[in-house]
Amino acid sequence: MGYRTANLTSSIFLSSVLCLPKFSFNLLSVSKLTRTLNYSVFFFSDQCLFQDLTTKQIIGRGHESGGLYILENHVPRLLVCSSTLTPLEVHCRLGHPSLSTMKKLCPQFQSLSVLELIDFDNTDMAWRKYDAITARELFKQFGCSERIYRNVFGPLLQVGLFAPPEQCSAAATIGMLYFISLAHQKDFDMVWCRGTVRGKIFNPWMDSLRTKGCRFLDGGKMKDFIFNKETSCISGVVCSNETYGADAVILAVGISKVQELVKNSAALCTREEFLKVLNLSGIDLLTCKLQLDRKVNIPHASNVCSTFDDSLGWTFFDLNALHDEHKDSEVTTIRVDFYHANELLPLQDELVVTKVISLLSNIIKDFEKAKVIEKEIARFPKSLTHFFPGSYRHMMRGSTSFPNLFMAGDWIITRHGSWSQEKSYVTGLEAANQVVDFLEEGSFAKIIPVEEDEPHVQALRTLNRRFNEITDQFPLFNFFLQ
Ligand SMILES: Cc1cc2nc3c(=O)[nH]c(=O)nc-3n(C[C@H](O)[C@H](O)[C@H](O)COP(=O)(O)OP(=O)(O)OC[C@H]3O[C@@H](n4cnc5c(N)ncnc54)[C@H](O)[C@@H]3O)c2cc1C
CATH class of the missing domain: 1.10.405 (Guanine Nucleotide Dissociation Inhibitor; domain 1)
Structure with a gap:
C-alpha cells in the first residue's frame, strides 16, 4: 500500500493516488477529478465524458458496463475538431x-x-x-x-x-x-427557379428563337472546324457527320469539351491558345434527385454542406418548397448535387443513394426512416471549371487567333467582373458583339456593367495601382518572388 502519481490516460494525471497492489480494479473518485483537476464529468446512460473546464476540451471518455463506467484510453482531439459544426x-x-x-x-x-x-x-x-x-x-x-x-x-x-x-x-x-x-x-438576392431551368427558362427561350428563324440541331454535337487557308478563317463546322458553312462561330462549351475538340481537330491543335487549354482541368459533378415515401420536414429549402474530411462539397434542395410541380405532393422530393465528386462517380446507383441518405440523416434524423421510391442519378465527369492556382495563364480570351472564332463561358477571361452563369451570359453577349463587329452586320447587345465601386474604394484602387506602377520601375523589385 502507498501513494503515487497515476497516468490514467494520455491526458489525465492524478497525484497522491492510493495504491493497493492486490486490488484488481482501479476506482476513480469523481470529486478528486472535479476538484483537483478542474474537470467536469457528464454521465449519460451509455457513456461519461470528462471536460477540462479551462480549455473546454473533452479530455476523457468512458462507457457504461454492468452498472459501472469504464474509462477508455481516449486521445483528445484538437479543440477545433470537437467543436466542428454540423x-x-x-x-x-x-x-x-x-x-x-x-x-x-x-x-x-x-x-x-x-x-x-x-x-x-x-x-x-x-x-x-x-x-x-x-x-x-x-x-x-x-x-x-x-x-x-x-x-x-x-x-x-x-x-x-x-x-x-x-x-x-x-x-x-x-x-x-x-x-x-x-x-x-x-x-444581393438569391432567386430560385420554380421548376427546372431547362423547363422554365431554356425551352421557352429556344422556342422564341425558333420563331425568329433560329435552327437547333438536337443532339448534333460539334466535332470539328473547317479551316480556310486563304482567309485564315473558320469556314464551317462539322456536326455529327454533316458540315455546315459558317461566317462566324462562337464556341460556348466547358473546358473538357474544348480539350476534346483540340485533340481531334487539325485546325485547333495548330494554335497556342487552344493547346494551352490542355493544361486546364474540370471537376466532377454528380446530381441525384430522390423521391421518398413520406414527407420529411426540411427546415430550409436550400442547403450548403461539406463533408468533414473536406473531400466533397454538396448542396441539397427541398423541391416541394422550390418547384410548383411538387408543391402539394404528399411525398418528399429532393435534389442533391455533389461537387468534386471524384469518389462518388464510380459507385453504383444503390450505393450513391445509401451515401446520400446517410449524409442527409446526419443533418435531419427523419431521413433515416424514409424509403426511396424513385431515383435519378446523373454523372458529369470533369464538367465544372476548376480555378486551380496557376490556371489563369492557360484560360482563353473572348477572341482567338482565328478572326471569326469567338469564345464564351464561365472560364473565359473578361474584365466585366461577373461570375458563374452571369459570366457565361456576359461573355456570350461579348462574343456576339464581336461577331457583329467582324461581320459589320447586326446591332450590338447592351451589356450592363457591374456596378461601380464606392468612391473611397475607387480612390484606394487608383492609389494602389500607382504604387504598383512605381514599384515596377525599381530594377530589382520584380527579381524577388512576390
Ligand atoms: C449543380 C450546379 C449548380 C450551379 N448553381 C449555380 C448557381 O446557382 N448560380 C450560378 O451562377 N451558377 C451556378 N452553377 C454554375 C453554372 O451552371 C455554370 O457557370 C454555367 O452553366 C456555365 O455555362 P456555360 O454556358 O459556360 O457552360 P454549360 O452550361 O456547360 O453549357 C455548355 C453547353 O454546350 C453543350 N455542348 C457540349 N459539347 C458540345 C458539342 N461538342 N457540340 C455542341 N454542344 C455542346 C452542352 O451540352 C451544354 O449545353 C452551377 C453549376 C452546377 C453544376
Whole structure:
C-alpha cells in the first residue's frame, strides 16, 4: 500500500493516488477529478465524458458496463475538431451569406475587403499576382482562424468554386467572393427557379428563337472546324457527320469539351491558345434527385454542406418548397448535387443513394426512416471549371487567333467582373458583339456593367495601382518572388 502519481490516460494525471497492489480494479473518485483537476464529468446512460473546464476540451471518455463506467484510453482531439459544426449549423450560419453576415461570422473579412480587394481590381496584373497562391494561403495571410476556415470558407468555396480552398486560386476566390458576397450589397438576392431551368427558362427561350428563324440541331454535337487557308478563317463546322458553312462561330462549351475538340481537330491543335487549354482541368459533378415515401420536414429549402474530411462539397434542395410541380405532393422530393465528386462517380446507383441518405440523416434524423421510391442519378465527369492556382495563364480570351472564332463561358477571361452563369451570359453577349463587329452586320447587345465601386474604394484602387506602377520601375523589385 502507498501513494503515487497515476497516468490514467494520455491526458489525465492524478497525484497522491492510493495504491493497493492486490486490488484488481482501479476506482476513480469523481470529486478528486472535479476538484483537483478542474474537470467536469457528464454521465449519460451509455457513456461519461470528462471536460477540462479551462480549455473546454473533452479530455476523457468512458462507457457504461454492468452498472459501472469504464474509462477508455481516449486521445483528445484538437479543440477545433470537437467543436466542428454540423452541416445544418453551417447552413444556418452560412446560408447565402451577405457581407454583413460574413463580417459577423469572421471579423477578419473586414481586412480582406480593405486589403486584398483593393489590390485585386480584376486586371490582368491582379489576376496573375493572386492566381499564383491558393485560397488557403490567402485566408492564412489575413489571419483566418482554423475554425472559420473549416466551417465557413471551406464549405463556401466547395460550392462556389467546386473545390477545397487549398485547390483554388486566390484570384478566383476573391473574384467570386467579391461578386457573390462582398460587392453591391443592396442588390444581393438569391432567386430560385420554380421548376427546372431547362423547363422554365431554356425551352421557352429556344422556342422564341425558333420563331425568329433560329435552327437547333438536337443532339448534333460539334466535332470539328473547317479551316480556310486563304482567309485564315473558320469556314464551317462539322456536326455529327454533316458540315455546315459558317461566317462566324462562337464556341460556348466547358473546358473538357474544348480539350476534346483540340485533340481531334487539325485546325485547333495548330494554335497556342487552344493547346494551352490542355493544361486546364474540370471537376466532377454528380446530381441525384430522390423521391421518398413520406414527407420529411426540411427546415430550409436550400442547403450548403461539406463533408468533414473536406473531400466533397454538396448542396441539397427541398423541391416541394422550390418547384410548383411538387408543391402539394404528399411525398418528399429532393435534389442533391455533389461537387468534386471524384469518389462518388464510380459507385453504383444503390450505393450513391445509401451515401446520400446517410449524409442527409446526419443533418435531419427523419431521413433515416424514409424509403426511396424513385431515383435519378446523373454523372458529369470533369464538367465544372476548376480555378486551380496557376490556371489563369492557360484560360482563353473572348477572341482567338482565328478572326471569326469567338469564345464564351464561365472560364473565359473578361474584365466585366461577373461570375458563374452571369459570366457565361456576359461573355456570350461579348462574343456576339464581336461577331457583329467582324461581320459589320447586326446591332450590338447592351451589356450592363457591374456596378461601380464606392468612391473611397475607387480612390484606394487608383492609389494602389500607382504604387504598383512605381514599384515596377525599381530594377530589382520584380527579381524577388512576390
Ligand atoms: C449543380 C450546379 C449548380 C450551379 N448553381 C449555380 C448557381 O446557382 N448560380 C450560378 O451562377 N451558377 C451556378 N452553377 C454554375 C453554372 O451552371 C455554370 O457557370 C454555367 O452553366 C456555365 O455555362 P456555360 O454556358 O459556360 O457552360 P454549360 O452550361 O456547360 O453549357 C455548355 C453547353 O454546350 C453543350 N455542348 C457540349 N459539347 C458540345 C458539342 N461538342 N457540340 C455542341 N454542344 C455542346 C452542352 O451540352 C451544354 O449545353 C452551377 C453549376 C452546377 C453544376
